[in-house]
Structures are given as C-alpha cells and as structure tokens.
Amino acid sequence: MSEFPGASWLDRYAQRVNADAEMGVIGDWLSTTFTLTFGDARHALVVDKGKIVKIIASPRFDVRAPFGFRAPVEVWRKFLSPNPPPLYHDFFAMLMRVPEFVIEGDSLIAMQNARALHRMMNIMRETGAPNG
Amino acid sequence: MADFEPIVGRYITVDIAGEKHRLFVEEAGQGIPLLCLHTAGNDSRQFRHVMNDKELTDRFRVVAFDMPYHGRSTPPDKWWLKKPRLTTALYMQIIRAVWTALGLDRPIVMGCSMGGAIVLKVAADYQNEIRGIVGLESSAYAPGRYNEFLHHPAIHGGELCASYTYGLNAPTSPEQNRRENWWYYSQSGPGVYQGDVHFYSNDWDAREDIKTIDTTRCKVALLTGEFDYSCTPAMTEQVAASIKGSRYTMMKGMGHFPMIENYPDFRPYLIGALDHVAA
Numbered sequence: 423m424s425e426f427p428g429a430s431w432l433d434r435y436a437q438r439v440n441a442d443a444e445m446g447v448i449g450d451w452l453s454t455t456f457t458l459t460f461g462d463a464r465h466a467l468v469v470d471k472g473k474i475v476k477i478i479a480s481p482r483f484d485v486r487a488p489f490g491f492r493a494p495v496e497v498w499r500k501f502l503s504p505n506p507p508p509l510y511h512d513f514f515a516m517l518m519r520v521p522e523f524v525i526e527g528d529s530l531i532a533m534q535n536a537r538a539l540h541r542m543m544n545i546m547r548e549t550g551a552p553n554g
Numbered sequence: 555m556a557d558f559e560p561i562v563g564r565y566i567t568v569d570i571a572g573e574k575h576r577l578f579v580e581e582a583g584q585g586i587p588l589l590c591l592h593t594a595g596n597d598s599r600q601f602r603h604v605m606n607d608k609e610l611t612d613r614f615r616v617v618a619f620d621m622p623y624h625g626r627s628t629p630p631d632k633w634w635l636k637k638p639r640l641t642t643a644l645y646m647q648i649i650r651a652v653w654t655a656l657g658l659d660r661p662i663v664m665g666c667s668m669g670g671a672i673v674l675k676v677a678a679d680y681q682n683e684i685r686g687i688v689g690l691e692s693s694a695y696a697p698g699r700y701n702e703f704l705h706h707p708a709i710h711g712g713e714l715c716a717s718y719t720y721g722l723n724a725p726t727s728p729e730q731n732r733r734e735n736w737w738y739y740s741q742s743g744p745g746v747y748q749g750d751v752h753f754y755s756n757d758w759d760a761r762e763d764i765k766t767i768d769t770t771r772c773k774v775a776l777l778t779g780e781f782d783y784s785c786t787p788a789m790t791e792q793v794a795a796s797i798k799g800s801r802y803t804m805m806k807g808m809g810h811f812p813m814i815e816n817y818p819d820f821r822p823y824l825i826g827a828l829d830h831v832a833a
C-alpha cells in the first residue's frame with residue numbers, strides 16, 4: 423500500500439517543515455491555508471507563522487483556502503522522485519512548463535510568500551515519495 | 555599581505571543612445587578579449603569564477619560589466635520617469651558602447667540567458683568584427699517568462715525574483731553556489747529584472763537573423779544545461795540547426811546559470827567552447 427499521498431506521508435512532511443532551520447528564519451509571515459491536490463485527493467494545510475499546524479483531508483466548503491496546487495499523482499511522483507527529471511525538479515519549472523501542474527485561487531497571496539512557499543515545496547521534494 | 559584576487563574593477567562613462575551612462579567594468583587576464591554578458595536582473599559578479607581561472611586568464615582578457623540599472627552601474631538621468639525596459643536595439647547599443655570604449659579588438663562575446671540570446675544578434679550584425687560567440691543558454695525566441703508579479707507593490711520583488719530564478723539551477727548544483735546567485739538576484743532594483751525579462755520574453759525574436767551568421771568568419775559555440783526550463787536544450791538545438799557550422803553541446807546535470815551555479819563542472823565545457831571559437 424502506498425504511503426504517498428496519504429495522511430502518514432503528509433504528517434512526515436509537516437514534521438520536516440516544522441523542524442526546518444530555514445523556515446525558522448523566513449516563515450514568520452506565512453500564515454494561511456493552502457491546498458495540495460494529488461489527483462483526486464485534496465488536502466488543506468493550515469500554516470501559522472511558517473509551521474503546519476493542521477492538515478485537513480477532503481476539506482469541506484467551509485474550509486477557506488486562498489490558493490493551492492493541483493496536479494495528477496504521476497506529476498507529483500516525478501517532482502518527488504530522488505532524481506527528478508528536467509522540468510519536474512522545481513515548482514516554478516512545473517508552473518511554467520508542465521501544464522497539468524496548476525496553481526489555483528489567489529496567486530498574489532502565494533507570491534507574496536514566494537520564498538517561504540518555495541522552501542516548503544523544496545522540503546516536500548526532499549521528503550520524497552518513498553513508496554512510490 | 556592581503557590575498558587579493560586578480561580581478562580589477564573600474565568605472566567608465568559611455569554614451570548610449572544619446573545618454574551618458576556610468577558603468578562598472580571588471581576584468582582579469584591578458585590575451586584575446588572575452589566580453590561576458592550577465593543574465594537578466596543580475597550583474598557581472600556571475601563571472602567571478604571565470605575571471606579567477608588562471609588557465610583562462612593566461613589566454614584571455616576576460617571583461618565583464620554591469621548593465622545600466624544593474625549591480626554597481628547607475629541608471630541614466632531621469633530614470634524615475636520611465637520604466638526600465640530593455641529592448642533588442644538598446645541592448646545592442648549598450649554592448650557596442652562598452653566594447654568600443656574598452657578598445658576590444660575582435661573579441662569573443664559570451665553571454666548567458668538574455669546575454670546568451672543577444673550574442674546571437676551580435677554574431678549576426680558584427681560577424682566581421684568579432685572572433686565569435688559563446689552562447690550560454692541561448693535561444694532565438696523565448697516566450698513565457700514575463701509576468702506582472704515581478705514588479706508589484708504588494709510583493710517583495712527581490713525575494714520573488716530570486717526564488718523564481720532559483721529553480722533554474724540544476725538540483726544537483728552545489729547549494730552554496732545556487733544561493734550565491736539567489737543573493738545577487740535579490741539585490742536587483744525594483745522592476746529591473748522585469749524590464750530585462752520583457753526584452754527576453756516579449757521583444758526578442760532572432761529566428762531570421764541567425765540564419766545570416768557565417769561561421770567561417772564568426773565561430774559559434776552553444777552550451778545549454780540539461781535542467782534549464784527557461785531556455786531548454788531543445789530551444790538551443792533549434793538555434794544550432796539554423797546556424798550551419800555551429801557547435802552545440804548539452805551540459806549534463808547543469809541548469810541555467812553554469813558559470814555561477816557549478817563552475818567546476820562547467821569549466822571543461824567552457825574550455826572546449828573557447829578552444830573552438832578562438833581557433
């Protein structure tokens with residue numbers, strides 16, 4: 423049974439984000455909720471001052487998430503592989519060159535937090551998809 | 555005794571399109587002039603490893619300069635009344651002004667990214683006056699990079715520009731070097747990177763110009779990184795296919811900033827390209 427993109431993988435991801443030294447430096451102003459959608463599986467990540475404080479699986483309509491990232495599971499697997507292929511090695515690369523990788527919602531809020539968000543996505547890559 | 559690097563920096567004032575521009579120029583070495591052009595929103599510090607490479611500086615006078623508005627160069631007078639917007643024509647005038655002021659005789663012109671683009675036009679227009687070009691991450695047409703958030707009052711421009719370009723490095727390049735380039739990007743003035751990307755992404759189209767390059771007069775070497783998603787290897791392959799006699803090499807495990815992100819791995823590629831163009 424695959425761990426990714428399930429709850430235990432997301433918990434492990436959250437632990438890495440919350441322990442990350444760079445997030446400790448740059449995360450103070452990142453307080454928001456954003457969604458990650460892996461194929462049909464959607465999750466809302468509640469972030470407070472750069473720490474993931476809650477992960478909501480299959481969020482209902484009363485969970486307010488200003489932005490999010492959505493892609494088919496195959497795209498996420500490439501991004502999270504130990505040696506990602508070109509164009510799948512960075513979330514800005516995917517936003518530009520992989521049409522299936524989509525930013526949803528208010529991209530202004532996302533880009534106001536570009537550095538911390540980019541770090542969070544790179545930590546996701548470092549977390550990998552071990553059972554992929 | 556201080557352990558000085560061999561790089562020497564100075565300021566010159568040149569006339570560009572009827573305006574005086576105070577520019578920062580740095581150089582090292584002696585021999586064939588090698589004029590280096592930095593990437594969008596960055597400055598000549600990207601070439602510090604090239605200028606500190608004794609094997610190269612024994613053969614080449616390596617010169618790099620900060621474009622107007624960039625690094626230690628000053629914007630022109632009344633800069634506050636216009637948006638920084640680089641164009642193909644202006645870029646060519648800037649390069650020509652520096653090259654003339656420094657008296658570079660039949661230089662090799664090397665540029666990366668937007669610099670790697672414009673060297674194609676330099677080769678097309680000045681093929682009788684230069685030895686050749688080394689194009690790093692060269693494309694004749696490169697739409698897709700421009701966006702309004704690169705200069706937006708609600709966004710930290712330095713952090714967005716630096717983060718936006720960070721992923722252009724190969725994931726395997728040393729972290730310290732990728733972060734050094736991140737730092738240079740974060741130091742760009744407001745709107746300068748966007749103005750450069752406007753040139754690169756919206757104004758630039760040399761697909762017809764490059765067909766006129768005669769490589770028996772002006773040698774062409776092209777190097778592009780495997781992980782470059784701004785100018786992909788396929789885009790440079792198209793350039794190479796349009797220039798008969800050009801030399802193209804795809805650099806394994808390299809991104810968009812070879813001279814700064816991973817100089818040790820870039821070096822053999824660079825020496826091969828320079829050997830070809832200087833021959």
